[in-house]
Amino acid sequence: MTGQIEFDWQLSGSGWAICRIADAVAEAKFGVSYCTDALADLLYGLGGMYRSEPVERVSFDLEPVEIRWVLRGVGTGVDVSIYRFADMSASFDAPDADGTVSWRSTQPRSRLVHAVIGAAQEVLQEHGEAGYKARWVRFPFPVAALQDLQRLHLLNDDCDQPHEPFVP
Ligand SMILES: [Zn+2]
Structure with a gap:
């Protein structure tokens, strides 16, 4: 676990966002559609990593591709595996191995969650709640999910990185 992790979320157009994640070795980038409340789902999925022996699955709809995050808590770390399926309508019930x-x-849970919180805060700072809703269209900015995750992170992770004050 190097703790070198970058995560970025950019609203790119009406109902679309670009999600990017990278470690020291490789990066992945997806154009995510508003068919699901993708950012909220990811925040809640990461919130699940604070339970014991956690496994969470979060699917992004790339129309038609499915990007499925499988988050698995391993000690103080999180194993992130991102699977790609050709057609979300067909893969909805498919096992990960397909x-x-x-x-x-x-990654260390602290670093991963810190990076995602920071990216979500940047989205909120850049667009505001009204601007987010205008661009993402089907769902409001996930204020509650972000607050929950930040609370869990600050309480449990002993994070040594600076934090922006949370202003919804
Ligand atoms: Zn932090």
């Missing part, structure tokens, strides 16, 4: 691995990394 997909192809497009990115995989094990």
Whole structure:
């Protein structure tokens, strides 16, 4: 676990966002559609990593490709495996092994969650809640999910990186 992790979320157009994740070795980048509340789902999925022996699955709809995050808590780390399936309508119930691995990394939970919180805060700072809703269209900015994750992170992770004050 190197702790070198970058995560970025950019609203790119009406109902689309570019999600990028990278470690020291590889990066993955996806154009995510608003068919699901993707950012909220990822925040809640990461929130699940604070339970014991956690496994969470989060699917992004790339219309038609499915990008499935499988998050697995391993000690103080999180194993992230991102699978790609050709057609979300067909792969909805498919086992992970039917997909192809497009990115995989094990990171300290603290670093991973810190990076995702920071990216979500940047989205909120850049667009505001009204601007987010205008661009993402089907769902509001996930304020509650972000607050929950930040609370869990600050309480449990002993994070040594600077934090922006949370202003919804
Ligand atoms: Zn932090």
